[in-house]
Amino acid sequence: MIKAFTYRTELGEKEFSQTIYANSITDSIQIWIDHINDLKNEVYSFDQKSVESIETQFKSGKIKLQKNPSIIVYKLDDKYQITYINENKKLEPDFIAELEFMTTENGGRKGYAYSGYRPIFKLIDKKEMTSANLIFNDKQKVFPGDNVIALINILWTAEFENLLYPELEFELLEPPRIIAKGKISEIVNKKLNKASR
Structure with missing residues (x-):
């Protein structure tokens, strides 16, 4: 089952935090590096020089996972830097679904979505909507036009109790x-399952 890992870095007066979804803490490190690379120069992430330095140290084996507490240590500007990693509980989705992302030309996103993306969930014949957290099963990034299997949690479960079933489209x-x-493949949260009335 996919887990969530929170990476927290205090850099000067700034604090950066990223949530990474992976099967294990060791898998999450490379995903975190890819993530900060994509976000370099954003106000809530590292600058390009720092990202390049972290990538170089990781590839040369200088960055190792240390446990109790879980941290990675590396050098930035000749000073040691620590990133703390908190392992959150295993994610139990409300349901699993097949997703088809619209192309940009057909009204879809202009860029990719990361695993952990939170769009609005809506059943086709209902007006009720809620926020949904999408964890992509076999990739970290999904581009416009991609098809993917996602583990999905919805925020407002009470409004959708006894309404969902396999093959339901949304x-x-x-x-x-x-x-x-x-299209829903499997219901995990039994309260949402129409068949459990």
Whole structure:
């Protein structure tokens, strides 16, 4: 089962925090490096020089995972830097679904979505909507036009109790745009399952 790992770095007066989804803490380190590389120069992440330094140290084996507490140590500007890693509980999705992301030309996103992306979930024949957390099963990034299997948690479960079932189709939105269409494969949260009435 996929787990969530929170990476927290205090750098000067700034603190950066990223949530990474992976099968293990060791797998999460490379994903974290890829993540900060994509976000370099954003106000909530590292600058390009720091990212390049971290990548170089990781590839040369200088960055190792240390446990109790879980940390990685590396050098930035000739000073040691620590990133703390907190392992969160295993994720238990509400349901699993097949997703088809719309192409940009058909109204979809302009860029990719990371595992952990939170669009709006809506059943096609209902007006109720809620935020959904998507964990992609076999990739970290999904681009417009991609198909993917996702583990999905919805925020407002009470409104969708006894309404979901396998093969049910739904939409994911960045209102007012529909950015993906989905079909439920498996219900995990039994309260949501229409068959459990």
